Amino acid sequence: MAKRFILNADDFGVSQAANRAVEEAYSYGLLKSVSITANGEAFDEAVDQILARCPNFGVGVHLNLTDGKSLCSDVDLLTDSEMKFNNSYLKLLLKAYNPKETEFLSQVEREFRRQIEKVLAKTKATHIDSHAHIHSIPKIFDIVCRLAKEYEIPQVRTHFEKFYFVPELGRHLSWRYYLNFSKKFVLNLMTVANEHILDKYELSTNDYIIGTSYALSMDAPAVMYGIKAIDNKKVTVEAFIHPHRYEEGTIDNYFNEYLITRNRKLAEMIANFGYDITNYKIAEEKQDAQEPQNVQEEPPQA
Numbered sequence: 001m002a003k004r005f006i007l008n009a010d011d012f013g014v015s016q017a018a019n020r021a022v023e024e025a026y027s028y029g030l031l032k033s034v035s036i037t038a039n040g041e042a043f044d045e046a047v048d049q050i051l052a053r054c055p056n057f058g059v060g061v062h063l064n065l066t067d068g069k070s071l072c073s074d075v076d077l078l079t080d081s082e083m084k085f086n087n088s089y090l091k092l093l094l095k096a097y098n099p100k101e102t103e104f105l106s107q108v109e110r111e112f113r114r115q116i117e118k119v120l121a122k123t124k125a126t127h128i129d130s131h132a133h134i135h136s137i138p139k140i141f142d143i144v145c146r147l148a149k150e151y152e153i154p155q156v157r158t159h160f161e162k163f164y165f166v167p168e169l170g171r172h173l174s175w176r177y178y179l180n181f182s183k184k185f186v187l188n189l190m191t192v193a194n195e196h197i198l199d200k201y202e203l204s205t206n207d208y209i210i211g212t213s214y215a216l217s218m219d220a221p222a223v224m225y226g227i228k229a230i231d232n233k234k235v236t237v238e239a240f241i242h243p244h245r246y247e248e249g250t251i252d253n254y255f256n257e258y259l260i261t262r263n264r265k266l267a268e269m270i271a272n273f274g275y276d277i278t279n280y281k282i283a284e285e286k287q288d289a290q291e292p293q294n295v296q297e298e299p300p301q302a
Contacts, residue, residue, distance in 0.1 A: 002234070002274075002275075002276050003232075003233065003234060003235055003236075003237075003273070003274050003275045003276065004235070004236045004237070004275060004276050004278050004283055005227070005237050005238075005239070005270050005275035005276065005277050005278070006032070006033050006058075006206070006236065006237070006238045006239070006277075006278060006279055006280065007030055007031050007032065007033065007223075007238075007239050007241065007260070007261070007277070008033040008034065008035055008060070008129070008238055008239070008240050008241070008279075009021075009022050009025070009031055009033070009034045009035070009240075009241055009242070009243050009261075010035050010062055010129065010131070010240050010241070010242050011035075011037055011040070011062065011131070011242050012034040012035060012036045012037065012040075012046050012050075012062070013036045013037045013038075013040035013041075013042050013043040013045075013046035013047070013062075014037050014040040014041065014042065015040070015041060015042050015244070016042050016045065017244040017245045017246075018040075018042065018242070018243065018244050019042050019045055019046050019050050020245045021243035021244050021245045021254075021258040021261075022034055022046075022050060022054070022243065023050050023053060023054060024245070024258075025243060025258065025261035025262065026053075026054040026057070028261055028262050028264070028267075029267065029277070030260070030261050030262075030263070030266065030267045030270075030277060031243070031261040032056065032057065032058060032277065032278060032279040032282070033057065033058040033059075033060065033126075033127075033238075033279035033280065033281075034057050034058070034059055034060065035059075035060035035061065035062035035127070035129050035240075036059060036060070036061065036062055036119055037062045037064055037068075037131065038061065038062075038064070038071060038114075038115035038116075038118040038119050039064055039068045039069055039070065039071055039115065040068070041068075043118075047119075047122040047123060048122070051122075051123055056281075057279065057281075058126045058127070058279030058280045058281035058282065059119070059123050059124070059125055059126060059281075060125055060126060060127035060128060060129055060155075060157075060280070061115060061116050061119045061125050061127075061128045061129075061153070062129055062130065062131055063112055063115055063116075063128065063129070063130040063131065063134070063135055063144065064085070064115065064130065064131040064134075065078055065085055065087060065092060065108065065111065065130075065131075065134050066085050066087060066088065066089070066092075066131055066132045066134060067085060067131060067132075068084070068085060069082075069083045069084050069085070070083050070084075070085060070111055071111065071114040071115055071118065072107075072110050072111050072114050074107075074110070075107040075108075075110060075111050076107075077095065077101065077103060077104045077107050078107055078108070078111060088132075089132050089133065089134055089137075092134055092137060092140065093137050096108075096137050096139040096140055097139065105139060105140075105143065108140060108143055109143050109147070112143060112144065112147055113147065116128075116147060116151055116153075117151075120151060125151070125153045126153070126154070126155060126279065126280035126281045126284060127153065127154075127155035127156065127157065127280045128144055128147075128148050128153055128155070128156050128157065129156075129157035129240070130144075130157075133159060133183075133187060135156070135157075136158075136159050136187055136190040136191070136194065137190065138190065138193050138194055138197065141156075141190075141194045141197055142197050144156060145197050145198060145200070145201040145203055146201060148201065148203055149201045149202070149203065154203060154204055154280070154284060155203065155204045155205065155206075155280045155284075156198065156203050156204075156205055157205065157206060157209070157238065157240075158191045158194060158195075158198070158205045158206060158209070159187035159188065159190065159191050159209050159212065160187075160188050160191040160192075160207070160208055160209060161184050161187070161188065161208060161209045161210060161211075161212045161213060161226075162208060162226075162229045162230055163213075163229065164213065164225050164226050164228070164229035165225065166214065166221050166222055166225045167225075168221070171214065171217055174217075176215075176216060176217070177213075177214075177217075180212060180213050180214065180215050180216075181213060183212055183215070184212040184213050187212060206236045206237065206238040207232065207235045207236050207237065208230055208235065208236075208237045208238070209237075209238055209239070209240065210222070210223060210226035210227070210237060210238070210239035210240075211226075211239055211240040211241065213226075216253050217253060218241055218253065218256070218257050218260070219253075219256050219257070219259070219260060220259070220260050220263045220265075220266045223239050223260060223266060224266060224269060226239065227269075227270060227273060227275070228273075236283075237275070241257040241258075241260055241261075242254050242257055243255075243257045243258035243260070243261055244257075244258060245258060246258075
């Protein structure tokens with residue numbers, strides 16, 4: 001197995017700004033993977049127009065329980081009276097482990113099924129991840145893996161990120177960096193707890209993630225130093241970003257994340273470190289091609 005680097009655009013389909021960024025990034029070659037949000041306002045444009053013009057993307061399902069409206073009408077533990085999601089990561093965690101919330105996990109599964117099936121009705125999915133990392137919660141992770149196995153989606157994202165440091169003091173003077181550091185610690189623990197679930201369902205995952213420590217300040221140096229911290233010879237590294245074209249009301253850093261996709265020096269550096277720049281679709285096709293075929297010989301004629 002080669003060293004593989006996958007740059008994945010989360011939130012595809014959330015807005016036209018996100019869709020435009022993904023389409024414009026396609027020709028530069030560094031962004032080969034996207035995760036689509038089934039309840040996104042620009043979902044139809046993403047699957048009917050953008051994917052048609054960008055056929056080589058690997059496409060994942062970006063499960064969502066925290067933003068926008070649900071696709072199901074009978075998930076009151078997940079939404080308010082207007083069907084808008086109203087749970088944070090912490091609330092979802094507490095509900096998942098509250099013995100009184102016996103219906104909660106059933107509602108999570110119903111909503112996830114609807115989101116997965118909406119994506120699969122339009123395109124093949126190569127992986128599953130989630131908005132705000134909500135599928136890292138072990139009881140929710142089990143549901144996701146069971147559904148991934150059922151719908152034949154071979155890859156589920158995990159969140160183990162090695163410690164690394166971008167040598168720019170200004171990045172570390174904000175409270176956001178320390179919040180991200182705490183988040184990374186929790187997600188690393190969740191990943192360790194979820195390993196046996198992946199084994200149970202015989203699913204694949206990335207070995208490392210890049211994007212938690214410098215969330216909302218991701219740029220090319222953050223990706224570069226994240227890769228430098230990983231010294232394994234055979235490994236799959238996924239960096240997740242949220243690229244948007246700049247427009248009024250857009251978070252400025254999401255435009256900076258879009259600029260990552262156009263950074264040819266970063267792509268050259270990744271290749272020089274021995275990584276194939278790929279996606280889960282290409283990786284799966286290569287693995288299938290390398291596996292020996294079981295050909296049964298015909299019995300000799302009497």
